[in-house]
Amino acid sequence: MTEKIRIIVNEDKCYLCGGCAGVCPSLAIKVSSSKWEFFQDKCISCRICVTACPVGALEAEVVEGKT
Amino acid sequence: MKYDVVVVGAGIAGPIVARNVAKEGHSVLLIDKKPAIGAPKQCAEGINIGVFEKHNIPYDKRFINREIYGARLYSPSGYTLEMRYSRVSGVILERKVFDKMLAFYAARAGADVLPRTEATDVIREDGKIIGIKAKKEGEPIEIRADILVAADGVESTIARKAGINTYAPPHEFDSAYEYEMLIEGFDPDLIHLWFGNNVAPRGYVWVFPKDEDRANVGVGINSDNPMTAKYYLDKWLKENNIPFKKILEVNVGVIPVGGFLKELVKNNVLVVGDAARQVNPMHGGGMAEAMEAGAIASKWIVEALKEENFELLKNYTTEWWEKDGKRLERVLRVRKVVEHLTDEDLDVFIQTLSGIDAEKIAGGRYSEVIKTLLKHPKVLMSPRRIALLKELL
Numbered sequence: 001m002t003e004k005i006r007i008i009v010n011e012d013k014c015y016l017c018g019g020c021a022g023v024c025p026s027l028a029i030k031v032s033s034s035k036w037e038f039f040q041d042k043c044i045s046c047r048i049c050v051t052a053c054p055v056g057a058l059e060a061e062v063v064e065g066k067t
Numbered sequence: 068m069k070y071d072v073v074v075v076g077a078g079i080a081g082p083i084v085a086r087n088v089a090k091e092g093h094s095v096l097l098i099d100k101k102p103a104i105g106a107p108k109q110c111a112e113g114i115n116i117g118v119f120e121k122h123n124i125p126y127d128k129r130f131i132n133r134e135i136y137g138a139r140l141y142s143p144s145g146y147t148l149e150m151r152y153s154r155v156s157g158v159i160l161e162r163k164v165f166d167k168m169l170a171f172y173a174a175r176a177g178a179d180v181l182p183r184t185e186a187t188d189v190i191r192e193d194g195k196i197i198g199i200k201a202k203k204e205g206e207p208i209e210i211r212a213d214i215l216v217a218a219d220g221v222e223s224t225i226a227r228k229a230g231i232n233t234y235a236p237p238h239e240f241d242s243a244y245e246y247e248m249l250i251e252g253f254d255p256d257l258i259h260l261w262f263g264n265n266v267a268p269r270g271y272v273w274v275f276p277k278d279e280d281r282a283n284v285g286v287g288i289n290s291d292n293p294m295t296a297k298y299y300l301d302k303w304l305k306e307n308n309i310p311f312k313k314i315l316e317v318n319v320g321v322i323p324v325g326g327f328l329k330e331l332v333k334n335n336v337l338v339v340g341d342a343a344r345q346v347n348p349m350h351g352g353g354m355a356e357a358m359e360a361g362a363i364a365s366k367w368i369v370e371a372l373k374e375e376n377f378e379l380l381k382n383y384t385t386e387w388w389e390k391d392g393k394r395l396e397r398v399l400r401v402r403k404v405v406e407h408l409t410d411e412d413l414d415v416f417i418q419t420l421s422g423i424d425a426e427k428i429a430g431g432r433y434s435e436v437i438k439t440l441l442k443h444p445k446v447l448m449s450p451r452r453i454a455l456l457k458e459l460l
Contacts (some may be wrong), residue, residue: 016228019290021224022323023221033183053242054244054297055297056298064163
């Protein structure tokens with residue numbers, strides 16, 4: 001089964017800089033000036049956002065399949 | 068609401084476009100999702116002094132923290148290379164004031180400006196984009212416009228919703244983390260840059276003085292690095308015994324440093340600045356590039372509106388690639404080679420180069436410097452170094 005992940009933000013660490021949205025190939029993350037949002041249906045499980053975050057505010061949680 | 072042009076994003080490129088187009092008598096709306104334009108900043112705030120005259124921006128002390136006279140580069144083993152001028156070569160801005168003043172100049176030229184107004188999508192009618200959907204202080208609104216300018220930063224929501232593919236792989240971004248903090252022991256007339264694969268993989272640590280004892284201290288690293296930018300900056304501060312308990316700000320973001328959009332225009336939508344990845348890939352600075360792109364884009368928007376011919380907008384792509392794109396592609400080639408340098412290479416090059424060579428690099432005259440390096444014994448003894456440098460000729 002293809003792995004599916006869910007991206008979780010640690011709001012205490014996040015600066016809403018928008019970097020994760022910028023590197024996301026599928027517009028699965030939206031960052032406004034007051035809110036961070038994740039759209040599961042668009043996520044392609046690439047984890048690019050997790051590594052790109054300058055402060056390590058994002059985590060990937062496996063929701064289907066294997067890591 | 069209906070305008071000739073709606074500009075999404077009031078960073079650097081957006082207000083330049085809004086100001087230039089409004090000045091020619093066209094109706095322009097500039098929106099930004101932030102409640103205070105310019106804040107938070109995502110920038111080290113350094114800029115070359117030449118941009119003020121070039122882009123008709125007042126040299127206003129309200130947004131200039133400090134005048135800078137050069138730069139000092141540090142190799143991994145501590146060798147230094149210094150460029151020092153007798154005149155001011157650059158300034159460290161206060162972006163929170165600067166960005167707002169750019170929006171003010173746009174407003175004074177006739178543009179409407181709305182902060183805390185976030186573009187959420189484009190409006191299509193019969194396959195054509197005729198405006199944007201936005202949220203103004205949380206309330207949904209629709210703004211119709213003949214031309215859309217996506218100056219919405221690295222996220223480039225509007226560019227992407229308009230069908231302009233701004234995506235780049237993670238290796239083509241840098242991840243950056245910065246403190247504005249009290250720091251002493253560095254010449255406040257110079258910017259300072261530290262290189263090394265353990266210091267800042269692919270990037271550098273910077274100290275950009277804003278005062279005698281206050282500076283932007285940050286790091287940029289490859290964004291696909293397993294460790295965070297914050298990890299590298301805190302490590303560097305600890306290793307250099309720099310106390311970091313007097314921090315005034317924390318700034319974070321990612322920087323597109325891996326190449327540029329081929330097509331900057333799709334029908335009536337133009338993309339400028341970070342959204343178009345118009346950033347110098349060598350040092351990650353993008354303000355001057357955003358201004359240049361904004362100036363070119365606005366010129367063709369004015370022409371297109373005057374002639375009522377939106378085909379003319381495509382000339383923005385052509386002119387940008389001729390003026391800035393080609394130059395930045397060459398810089399990108401250099402950066403890709405620099406990326407493969409070992410710490411020993413960095414030591415050798417910084418030891419070998421003079422201030423005059425560094426000036427030539429800063430001015431984009433890479434080949435002259437490479438020819439000098441190729442004659443140096445420490446380079447001649449290394450086939451790998453010769454091969455790396457020859458890639459650049």
